[in-house]
Structures are given as C-alpha cells and as structure tokens.
Amino acid sequence: MSKLVLDISMSLDGYVAGPHPTLEEPLGRGGEQLHEWAFALAAWREAHGRSGGETNVDSDVVEEHLQAIGATIMGRRMFSGGSGPWEDDPNADAWWGDDPPFHHPVFVLTHHERAPVAKQGGTTFTFVTDGIETALAHAQDAAGGADVVIGGGAHVAQQYLRAGLVDEVQLHVAPVLLGAGTRLFEAGPEGEVELLRVVESPSGVTHLKYRVAR
Amino acid sequence: MSKLVLDISMSLDGYVAGPHPTLEEPLGRGGEQLHEWAFALAAWREAHGRSGGETNVDSDVVEEHLQAIGATIMGRRMFSGGSGPWEDDPNADAWWGDDPPFHHPVFVLTHHERAPVAKQGGTTFTFVTDGIETALAHAQDAAGGADVVIGGGAHVAQQYLRAGLVDEVQLHVAPVLLGAGTRLFEAGPEGEVELLRVVESPSGVTHLKYRVAR
Numbered sequence: 001m002s003k004l005v006l007d008i009s010m011s012l013d014g015y016v017a018g019p020h021p022t023l024e025e026p027l028g029r030g031g032e033q034l035h036e037w038a039f040a041l042a043a044w045r046e047a048h049g050r051s052g053g054e055t056n057v058d059s060d061v062v063e064e065h066l067q068a069i070g071a072t073i074m075g076r077r078m079f080s081g082g083s084g085p086w087e088d089d090p091n092a093d094a095w096w097g098d099d100p101p102f103h104h105p106v107f108v109l110t111h112h113e114r115a116p117v118a119k120q121g122g123t124t125f126t127f128v129t130d131g132i133e134t135a136l137a138h139a140q141d142a143a144g145g146a147d148v149v150i151g152g153g154a155h156v157a158q159q160y161l162r163a164g165l166v167d168e169v170q171l172h173v174a175p176v177l178l179g180a181g182t183r184l185f186e187a188g189p190e191g192e193v194e195l196l197r198v199v200e201s202p203s204g205v206t207h208l209k210y211r212v213a214r
Numbered sequence: 215m216s217k218l219v220l221d222i223s224m225s226l227d228g229y230v231a232g233p234h235p236t237l238e239e240p241l242g243r244g245g246e247q248l249h250e251w252a253f254a255l256a257a258w259r260e261a262h263g264r265s266g267g268e269t270n271v272d273s274d275v276v277e278e279h280l281q282a283i284g285a286t287i288m289g290r291r292m293f294s295g296g297s298g299p300w301e302d303d304p305n306a307d308a309w310w311g312d313d314p315p316f317h318h319p320v321f322v323l324t325h326h327e328r329a330p331v332a333k334q335g336g337t338t339f340t341f342v343t344d345g346i347e348t349a350l351a352h353a354q355d356a357a358g359g360a361d362v363v364i365g366g367g368a369h370v371a372q373q374y375l376r377a378g379l380v381d382e383v384q385l386h387v388a389p390v391l392l393g394a395g396t397r398l399f400e401a402g403p404e405g406e407v408e409l410l411r412v413v414e415s416p417s418g419v420t421h422l423k424y425r426v427a428r
Binding site for chain 2: 205
C-alpha cells in the first residue's frame with residue numbers, strides 16, 4: 001500500500017512557519033527562510049514551470065521525493081492560499097493557477113462539499129468532507145502504489161501525525177532560528193522513530209528521513 | 215577567547231527532558247531515551263569512572279567534545295541533582311560523588327553564596343551569585359583558551375542562548391518523539407545559524423553542529 005509521507009522544511013528550533021502570517025507574508029515573519037534552499041533548485045523550478053536553477057545534493061533529495069509522489073493531501077487554507085472563506089467563491093482555486101505544480105491527484109480536506117476541479121498538467125483537486133482517514137483512503141487509491149504526501153499546512157500534518165497514520169517523515173532542517181511561529185510537533189505524538197537517512201548539504205540544510213512507528 | 219558551547223541531546227520534536235520530572239525520573243517521562251546512545255559509549259563510561267563500552271562515530275563525537283572542555287557552567291538544580299533546597303545542606307554536593315566526571319573547574323549559578331568545593335580528579339565547584347555573564351567570565355578565565363561548556367539544565371541553556379552568548383551548539387538529535395516536556399528552544403533566540411558539521415550514526419542519533427551568530 002502507498003506510504004503516507006510528510007516532507008517539510010523546519011527551522012532548527014522546530015518551526016514550520018514564522019509568527020504573524022499575513023497575505024503578504026503567508027509563511028509568517030521569517031518563514032520564507034525555511035524554503036530558500038528549495039527555491040534556488042532546478043527541481044523545484046521545473047515543477048513550478050520555471051527554467052534554470054541549481055543542481056546539487058538538495059535537488060537530488062527534492063527530485064527523489066517528487067518522483068515518488070502519487071497523490072497529495074492538503075488542508076483547505078493551503079488550497080486557497082491562506083485567504084479567507086472561499087467555499088462560495090468559484091475562483092478560490094485561482095491561487096494555484098491553470099497549471100498547478102502537482103501533476104497528480106490532490107485531495108483537499110474541507111467541511112464544505114464541492115465538485116472536483118481538473119486543471120492542466122494532470123492536477124485534479126478533489127474535496128473530502130469526511131475526515132483525514134477518508135482522504136487518506138482516497139489518496140491511496142489514486143496514488144496507484146506511489147507515495148501519498150501531506151502537502152500542508154502544519155495543522156493537517158499534526159492531525160495525521162497524532163492519528164499515527166504517517167509512515168515516513170522527511171525534515172529539511174534549515175539553518176535558522178525563527179524564535180516563534182507554528183511548530184510541527186505540538187502536543188504529540190510520542191514514540192520511537194527510526195532514522196533512515198541523513199543528507200548534509202553545502203546549503204546548510206540537513207535532510208533527515210525517519211520511519212515513524214504506526 | 216574560549217568559545218561558549220552548548221552540547222545537548224534533544225528529541226526529534228525538540229525536547230531536552232520529558233514531562234513530569236521526579237526524583238526517580240529526573241529527566242522526566244521518557245527522558246532517559248535522549249541519552250541512551252551516550253550511556254553505551256566507552257568515552258562516556260570512562261569519564262564516569264567505568265570501563266568497557268562501545269567505540270563508534272558517536273564516541274568520536276563525545277571524545278572530541280570532552281577533550282575540548284576547559285570549564286563547565288551549570289545551574290543550581292543540575293548541581294544538586296534536582297533535589298529540593300540545598301543551600302543549607304553541607305552534603306548537597308554528594309550527588310556528584312567524590313570524583314565527579316568533570317575533571318575541570320565547574321561554575322554553579324545560584325542565588326546563595328557558598329565556599330568553593332574541591333573534589334578529587336581535578337573537579338572544583340565554584341558558586342556564582344551575580345549572573346550568567348559573570349559566570350561566563352570566570353569560566354573563560356579558568357578554561358585557559360579551551361571551550362566553556364553549558365552543562366545544563368535547559369533553563370540555563372535558554373538564558374545563555376537568549377542573551378546571545380553562545381558560540382556553538384551541538385545537538386544530538388535522538389530518534390524519539392517525547393510528545394511533551396521541556397523544549398530547548400522556547401521563546402527565542404532568532405537569527406541565522408551556520409551549519410558546521412553533520413555526523414550520522416548507526417545508533418540513529420544525528421549530531422548537528424552549528425555556529426551561532428553572536
């Protein structure tokens with residue numbers, strides 16, 4: 001069966017977003033620093049329809065992850081780009097543009113039913129209103145044996161972690177202390193994890209991959 | 215001048231002690247798991263007057279650290295082993311025994327003046343009542359150019375981090391999620407750090423060393 005994978009950039013002090021997110025700074029104060037290592041990469045740029053960029057151990061890690069994905073699960077706010085209520089807004093999916101960077105089925109956790117949205121390049125958004133386990137089941141069906149990835153945000157990642165549904169966690173530990181913000185690990189879960197791999201990068205990011213006991 | 219170094223074991227979710235510390239479990243529930251990798255090592259056992267133990271990449275990291283230490287700073291509770299009020303108890307230093315594992319000058323942060331205590335094997339305990347900067351100055355004098363190390367506990371480490379006095383942080387990231395407890399990074403500091411080294415160990419611990427901007 002498809003693995004459920006959480007792949008996320010985190011500050012050394014454990015934050016996946018900075019404090020006080022706004023429309024201008026959706027990742028909170030300093031939050032962009034968590035992702036600087038990725039924005040420069042060819043693998044990230046290609047997935048987002050851009051050319052150029054760097055190729056290094058960081059891009060190997062990103063490419064490996066991107067190629068293994070069969071489906072993505074995300075929260076409602078991640079889907080709508082952090083903007084306000086969108087359930088009645090037919091343009092709420094505009095955030096991701098006509099050719100979103102996923103190129104595979106995406107399942108959006110929400111409390112409001114909505115017809116699926118098919119975009120260019122193989123990305124479809126399907127809306128799931130009956131909880132994280134149902135979303136996971138749909139995503140695993142759609143992934144055809146490939147990985148199911150938690151696309152965020154932090155609250156969705158925390159729900160899956162606490163429910164013991166995550167198989168693998170890859171943390172990209174960025175060389176920055178944010179001092180405040182949204183932590184990935186907040187009130188659980190607990191238990192041993194198994195270190196699968198460490199990749200040190202000249203960019204200062206450390207890629208830590210763990211198997212999580214289910 | 216001597217570097218101020220923080221060298222500490224931390225869970226993947228950022229805790230340096232588990233919840234609900236007691237006399238029986240001074241590191242809190244599950245806290246022992248943070249240090250299991252070290253207890254098995256020859257380098258740790260030798261420093262604590264025991265023989266045997268393993269030699270591997272973990273022990274290389276520990277030996278390198280131990281050999282670089284010229285002086286240690288610790289908090290009052292660390293000195294007295296987490297027990298209650300000790301200022302009037304002439305046996306309060308009994309926790310560390312007659313031959314403590316330091317073998318160098320130790321400076322204890324406290325609010326109560328007390329005469330220095332000299333132990334066997336080169337360990338002296340000196341009590342500092344006028345704050346963390348004074349303790350650091352004394353320790354740097356005593357260290358003779360070698361590293362000054364923050365011996366703990368977490369509260370003392372946090373004070374030095376927030377004051378911007380720490381030069382280097384080495385985190386031993388243990389493959390465990392404690393879910394609750396005492397976090398190392400709580401309410402600051404913030405800023406970029408520079409990754410100096412990553413050591414991956416078969417024990418599942420990852421040793422991350424950073425230079426901290428002062």
